[in-house]
Amino acid sequence: MTSRPLLHNRVALLMVLAAAVAAVALPFLGFAPNRLLSGRPVPLWAAAQGFDGAIALLPGLALLATPFLRPTRTGLGLTVVAGGLFTAGLVWLAGAQAAALAQGASAAARTSFASGFWVMAAAGLLTAIDAARRLGLGAIGRMAVGGAVAALVALQLASGHLDALSILKEYANRREIFADAVLRHAMLVAAALVPTLLIGIPLGVAAHRVQAVGRAVFPVLNVVQTVPSIALFGLLMAPLAALGAMLPGSGISGVGPLPAVIALTFYSLLPIVRNTAVGLDGVPAPVREAARGMGLTPGQIFLRVDLPLALPVFLSGLRITVVQAVGLAAVAALIGAGGLGAIMFQGLFANALDLVLLGAVPVILLAVAADALLSIGIAAATHSIGVLPGRSAP
């Protein structure tokens, strides 16, 4: 008999080891008398006492076995479920422990996630995502896995189970401005997207048709991409302030949403222009020749041939643009554009880490959601042009 390899999933092994070390050596939560003092560490074993705690950690035991499961559908499926449930279980445990600590403590006392929680949660999620990819799940399948974990956490949020955690106390204090900030953030991105598409698509078409346009446009946009965002916001302040002074009553100002939208547009142009041009370049010449020879008008060739065939590459550019803009819009808070960045910076300046998280977590969720939605769009567009059916573009 030949010996079979014991280890089947090196990624899972790495994640499990990281989670195990974090479980033993790193604090799971931090408990502080108020938001300004640094907390005392609460280790995982202290948080997981009792029957409920043991149940919540059961998926973790399953996770320990996943590196040694054979990469069959069942094995990988189990790994996805174990990773996802482990992460959700950690959140539940944190909520339960925060509620327990809150009893008999002052209202100002704070229970926060500590390093151990983050390492273990990340390890669980990454294991699940990696196994989902190995299972060959498409964009929609992977999104369903992410959605299921998010739903488990959302359930706990809605039930009030997590209310004693510090980040939710920060949320409770800023309930009104939080919704505004999310909306404002999304509006900044959407507002930048309109001029980006209006300028970027025609510019991309021009770069595809006339080589000289591409040679002129791409170096400029590449340079813009290398300018740090803070610097670009700063650079726009002076001319816009001057313009505002020249046109009193126009509402133009060096700070606020306008310079933010302009800067975001500058950053967003490169992926849109480049991917529009590359997508059109990829339409096979014989297909256009045949279309022309059959009597399609130039407009019909663009709409019926060029557009659908270039769409997957264009959507990849749009995905890069949106994800990038969601992140950059956070920095725009520095010049008074508002949005989730404003909450993050408030937290930074007040040294309240949970307030930073309250701003940062929705930014990440927005970016992930935009990425996932556009990935589905790309997969659908790729599928519809019949290239590699069922597989999404990278």
Added chain:
Amino acid sequence: MIDFERVTKRFGSWTAVDAVSFTVAEGEFRVLIGPSGSGKSTVLRMINRLIPADEGAIRIDGVDIASLKPEELRRRMGYVIQSVGLFPHWTVERNIATVPGLLGWPRARIRDRVTELLELLNLDPRRYRGAYPHQLSGGQQQRVGVARALAAEPRILLMDEPFSALDPITRASLQTELSAIHRRTGTTVVFVTHDMDEALRLGDSIAVMDHGRLIQCATPLDILTRPASPLVRDLVGREEWGLKRLAVETVGDRARRQESVTGEPLAAETPLHRALSEMVARGTERLPVVDGDGRPAGVLHLSDLVRPTSAGTVSGGPAASGTA
């Protein structure tokens, strides 16, 4: 009818087509042949105005095509290219339906036409109607390409080396099908190739081009027996000249009508080189011939292959070409 009158096309300082005049009759199968850069494809692409002519006039049924809208002109013609150019994001059905759709045919008529064309090109409609181009072999893709070109029942079919990229077996069967389609529909065909065997096999007439000029325009028989220049002779080639010569005439052309003999008969439209092959295979010097309805149509003798007997046949003989 397609009429070229002293048509010239220049690309910069290079004259691609130089004062070419010719006429393609209604229902004719005209092959354009010549070496690379001879201007044959340019001539073809001027017929549907993919390339505009610089000088001269191109008329279709007496109407100067410069006076028509290019798109309307093109929708009246079929166009097939070597690289096929099927729309990869459309099914076979939608590809074939392109021009009828542009012309606003009713849905039911388009559907019936697609079925008819798929059957005509030996593609099972149930299996291939909903298939995407990437699911088809190269030969099947070109079958769909030809079906797409024929979809709106064009009176003119333009084909630019349509079978050059296919393997010999697929090419031969598509040539046979194209010949049959041409006979049945009476469509005027202009067919560009660089393969003389294909030209001899398909063309009612062959136009040989070189350096933008028309060197010779004649029947396959005349191209073989009366080449107008050394270039035409080279294009035909000396190898198996005799077999090519036989291939452009049919058994019916030379059979002795009054005689009869027993045996498995040959159809009158069989090319003579097949008849020779058949005689060698059967070890006989005489074969019975039947006409299209299966009635006896005489006997073909081995000696008839070397000494043509039927009236009106011009014989140049191998000596006219084999002078080396």
